[in-house]
Each structure stands twice: as structure tokens, then as C-alpha cells.
Amino acid sequence: MPHIELNNIGKHICRDLHLEVFNRELLVLLGPSGAGKTTLLNVISGLTDYQGSVVFDGEPIDRVAASKRGIGYLFQHLVLFPHLDVAANIAYGLKARKLPESQVKARVVELLELTRISHLSSRYPKQLSGGEKQRVALARALAHWPKVLLLDEPLSSLDLQTTKYLRTELKQLQKELGITTIYVTHDLDEAEEIADRIAVISDGSIEQVAQPDEVFFYPKNKAVSDFIGAPNILTCDYCRELEHGVVEANCGGLPIIVAHEGNSVERIALLPRDIYISDSWPPGPGVNRFSGTVKDIQHVDDTVRLGVEVGQNRLVAEVPHHVFNEMSLAVGKEVYLILKLRRIRAYDCRCDHSRQ
Amino acid sequence: MRWFKRLKPGWGLLTIVAFLALWELLAHLGWTPGQFSFPPFSEVIEEFYTLAASGILGEHFWASLVRVMVGLTAGSLAGIMVGVMMGWRETMDKALNPLISMLYPIPPLGWLPLLMLWVGINEALPITIIFIASFFPVLYNTITGVKGVDKDYIRVARTLGASDIKILATVVMPLALPNIFTGLRLNAGMAWRVLIAAEMIAIPTGIGALMIQSQSLMRIDIIIVSLIVLAVATFSFERLFAFFERRVTAKWR
Numbered sequence: 001m002p003h004i005e006l007n008n009i010g011k012h013i014c015r016d017l018h019l020e021v022f023n024r025e026l027l028v029l030l031g032p033s034g035a036g037k038t039t040l041l042n043v044i045s046g047l048t049d050y051q052g053s054v055v056f057d058g059e060p061i062d063r064v065a066a067s068k069r070g071i072g073y074l075f076q077h078l079v080l081f082p083h084l085d086v087a088a089n090i091a092y093g094l095k096a097r098k099l100p101e102s103q104v105k106a107r108v109v110e111l112l113e114l115t116r117i118s119h120l121s122s123r124y125p126k127q128l129s130g131g132e133k134q135r136v137a138l139a140r141a142l143a144h145w146p147k148v149l150l151l152d153e154p155l156s157s158l159d160l161q162t163t164k165y166l167r168t169e170l171k172q173l174q175k176e177l178g179i180t181t182i183y184v185t186h187d188l189d190e191a192e193e194i195a196d197r198i199a200v201i202s203d204g205s206i207e208q209v210a211q212p213d214e215v216f217f218y219p220k221n222k223a224v225s226d227f228i229g230a231p232n233i234l235t236c237d238y239c240r241e242l243e244h245g246v247v248e249a250n251c252g253g254l255p256i257i258v259a260h261e262g263n264s265v266e267r268i269a270l271l272p273r274d275i276y277i278s279d280s281w282p283p284g285p286g287v288n289r290f291s292g293t294v295k296d297i298q299h300v301d302d303t304v305r306l307g308v309e310v311g312q313n314r315l316v317a318e319v320p321h322h323v324f325n326e327m328s329l330a331v332g333k334e335v336y337l338i339l340k341l342r343r344i345r346a347y348d349c350r351c352d353h354s355r356q
Numbered sequence: 357m358r359w360f361k362r363l364k365p366g367w368g369l370l371t372i373v374a375f376l377a378l379w380e381l382l383a384h385l386g387w388t389p390g391q392f393s394f395p396p397f398s399e400v401i402e403e404f405y406t407l408a409a410s411g412i413l414g415e416h417f418w419a420s421l422v423r424v425m426v427g428l429t430a431g432s433l434a435g436i437m438v439g440v441m442m443g444w445r446e447t448m449d450k451a452l453n454p455l456i457s458m459l460y461p462i463p464p465l466g467w468l469p470l471l472m473l474w475v476g477i478n479e480a481l482p483i484t485i486i487f488i489a490s491f492f493p494v495l496y497n498t499i500t501g502v503k504g505v506d507k508d509y510i511r512v513a514r515t516l517g518a519s520d521i522k523i524l525a526t527v528v529m530p531l532a533l534p535n536i537f538t539g540l541r542l543n544a545g546m547a548w549r550v551l552i553a554a555e556m557i558a559i560p561t562g563i564g565a566l567m568i569q570s571q572s573l574m575r576i577d578i579i580i581v582s583l584i585v586l587a588v589a590t591f592s593f594e595r596l597f598a599f600f601e602r603r604v605t606a607k608w609r
Contacts, residue, residue, distance in 0.1 A: 047511050066514045073515040079508040083530045083608045092526075093516035124608045144517055 002056035002147050002180055004044065010051035012039045013204035017052070020209075026174050026181045027209075028191040031201035032227060037184040038076070040201070041150045044182065045071045056147070067096075072146035072179075076153045078137040080125040086136050087112070087121040093144035111139040114173070131162040138170070142177070149174070149181040155190070167194055188228055192216070200224045217267045217347040231269040231345075232315050239265045249346065252313040256339065257287050260346040267347040272305055272318035274343035278336045279327050288339040294331055304329075308337060395577040403577040404584070412566075417585060420551055420562040423479070424593075427486025428547045432540055435491045439498025439539075443532070444524060449499070456495070464489035464550045472558055482554040482562070489550040494539035501535025502528055534609065537601035544593035548586060 004021040013036045021027045029037045042048040046066035053060045061069060080089050087108050094104040112118040115135040155163040171194050174181050185191055191198050192212040199209040208220040217233060219225035234251035241247050241263040249256050249265045258268055282289055292310035304324040306317050376397050383396035407413035442449040467488055475481050505528050513523045555564025563582050570578035
């Protein structure tokens, strides 16, 4: 399974783009629509012409035709051949390689079992549900022993339940087969769940390549931070374990309770929409509640972002427009913040930067 | 008034029976159009048997049928081949489209005088006319069908390792079949129509020739027999293609 390098790739929105995908890795290409994700997959698969170079295991493959690159490509809309039944769809790549009939049959059976759709082998695509189609498309993409698997938002057309289920299965399968995989999505949760590493792409350039947690807690620039929801990120000075699974992290003078194991929290992150704003001291236990002063107000689509100064920290909270109006919030106004405990994410530093 | 919703498709047969009965009645009453006799349906059927028994009808029909089969097959195959080329390769489309757009509007029978001189008055004449008449409908429908195949099917086949020829044969052609069949069904009617005209004008055998000979002998009954044969033949051809289409595409459409 090759190690992939993209050097100086130029196509459509992509300009002078570099990216490295490790052998057997599942790299998620994460970015908003129109960022150049699909373009990049088309470049790697050779379905489009491009500038720059695509290198598999040190060998440039730019002159190799798409049909000879040994790639399994799962298109966003799956594009199962409607005139072929499930078994024939899966066999397509094998027959194109003129493998003997007996070998084709054996491989199709193997894939039907691998993707758990043996009972569907003689159905036609129009008779399949979304999840079933998805499995057929995956089996077809894997049939010809590809060296590289490209998945273009493979789960975007499915309902939430099926998506979650298939995501885990996909990840397992990828590890089992050890196939170098690039997975395109615009969904951060999906990316975090499935990725070995995430490459954040925006406006045709790779902004950051890192492990999921690192992308979230150490966004390299504003483009990355904005894409993941512009979280508040606080660095913790020290922390202590209150009881098993509950940690009090002291971040810039704020004692913040976090659900976390161990006492090595280095950073915590919280999305602006996960901070409640109140104009009076909220009832209930005084955990994760702080008072602060509104310092700036930004209107973003149908919500309002408030920059609130809390001690020596500046937290950004997001409130719906009508709440903003009802509370007649203004710069200089005193407000109370509640940080949603379950939404606070903690970054654990195994090398133990924390002091107790 | 819900009773008519329960009617079976066979209900349509009753209309035909009523029409035939009315015809029989009008003929017996002597209400004839024009100055010549108007044979009742029963007489026409009688004549049909006489003609069939003597072998005359069979002979003429067979002559027509062979011409239709040969011309239709050749014209359709040529139309499909050129259509696939034009639909698949844009350069071919650009090169051939102007010429074909010029030739298409000419009614197939418009070629008859020219072909009578070039091909001569022989078997090749009606076949050539049918060829021309069946070439264009299938050509245009094939082009539409091939061009209409979603490009993603072609792209995915390419990543699966298929060559262009393989993609054409296993993806593009099958997916274009519904359109190609539309062309073929149009052709089936077209072929019989132009054949009759050609036989009436130039060829001494075939159903068209039988009609024109009957006209000079004022045998209205034979003319009507020929018309019935024609109607049934055209109808059957169209149904036959519709049947093939269902056989080939019903499973996946």
C-alpha cells in the first residue's frame, strides 16, 4: 500500500498544493464545499488533467492512465451501474482486468461477505436502500485489490443512524485491509471519529495536517479555527482530579470542571454555541458559572457572537438573535456565563505539562 | 359513474367490432363514398381468403417483408453505429453534424427519383429508401442516448480499470438502449410507410404494387385487404420492438 505524495498540484481552485499521505493511513480531507476536496481526489485518481506531480512510493504516476492507477474510488453519489445486478457491479473491475471467471466469482463472494450483502447479490440497484447501495459501491471499489482507496463523502446521502453504523464499519475494514485511504468530508464529527490524521483544506490549499485532537486544540490559523466552529481554547495552568473522571482545570484563573480521566489536562476547548448567557446569576450549583463583561458584539448570520471578558480570559459566546434582543445586550454590560459541562473538551498532554 | 373504471383493456376490442359492424351496415345500405362500390367487411374478408389461398397475397407480402427486414436492419445498424460514434466522440459529432442536419430534413421519398436513376428499378431501390428512412430516427435517438449517459458512470468504470472500448460496450451502450429502442420503434412504422410508396411508384411486386394494380382494376376489396395487411404488419413491428425493449431493460429501469 503506497505512501502518497502530492507535489505542487494545480487544478481549478487548487494552487501549488502539497500533501503527504502515509502508508496504510486513513487521512480525512476536511473542508467546506468548494474547497477543492473532490478536485484533489480526481487528481489522485487521474480522472482529470493537472499540474504538478502525484507520487506513489517515490514513483511519479502522472503519466499513468486512470484505469491503470490501481485506485478504488467511491463517488459521492455512488454511481452503481443500474443495468447490472449487485454481483455484476462488484465484478466489473475484475472483468475489466480479464481475470478468469472462477477467480471473479470467488472474489465477488468474498466481497459480498466482507460487506455483509451476500443476500443482495442478484438485486438491481433500484431495489436497494441507501445503506445497501453504499455497501455495494464500497465492495465494487475494493474488488480489484486497489492500492489506494478514495472516498468522496461516502455517507452524506444516508440517515444519521446508518451513517454512524457504517462509519465504524468502514474504519474497521480500512484497518483490516491496511489500505491507504483518503476520505473526504465536510463534517467535523465524522472526521474526528474516523481519521488517523485530518488535513484541513480551504480555498484550494491545505491549511493544517494533524491528528484530530491537535486540529481542534491547536488550529493553525483562522481558516481552520473558523471551520471547526471557532472554539474557545484555554490553556490550563494546573489541574487536579476531584474524583475519578472529574477534573478541575485551572485556566487563566478560572476553575473549570471537566469530565476527564487523569490530571494532565493541557488545554480545554468549548464552542461558542455551548456557552449560555444570562443577565442574572443562574440558579443551581455554582459550577462552571462565571461573570464577565461584554466587550464586543458581532452579528454572524442569524446569531450574535459576544466577546466576554472573564477575569484575564476572553470567551466568545453565541446567542440567537432574539435572545440578544430580549436581553438588550450591549458592550459594557455585565453578564453571567454557564459553560456546558458535557460539551467541554479536554486535551490531554501525555508528556505531562501540567503541574499540580 | 364508476363502472367505466372497472373496464378491462379488452374493452377496446369492442370499439373495433362496432366499427366493423357499422361498416357492414353502411355498405349494405348502399351509402358509399364516391361513385364506386363500397364492399362490406364480409366481402373483404372473403376476398382476403381467396387472395391468401391463391398465394398471391403471400407472395406480395413476402416481397414487402423481405425489403423491410433488410432495409430496416441495415439502416438501423448504420444509424446505431454512426450515432454511437457521434455521441461518444465530440470530434465526430462536430464533423458530421452539419452534413447530417442538412440531409435529415429531406423526406425519404424525395430521394426516389434520384435513386430510380442511380440504383435502377430493382430490389435495391425499396431497400435503399427504407435504409434512408430508418437511418435518421435511430441515429438521432442513439446520439441522444449515448450523450445522455451520466459521465460519472464512465469515470467510475475508468477507475475500475476498464478501457474505452470496454466502457462503450458494457456501460454506455446498455444505458443508451432505451433511447435506441425509441428510434427503432419509430423506424418500424417509417419503413412500411416509405416501402408502400416506393412499391406504388416503381416496383411491380409487394403490397404497394398490389394496391396500385387493384386500383387500375377498380378492385376496391383488394385495396382494403392490402390496407388491413399493412395496418397489422406495421402495428406488429412496433409491438415487437416494444416487446424487445421490455425484455432487455425492464429488469433495471
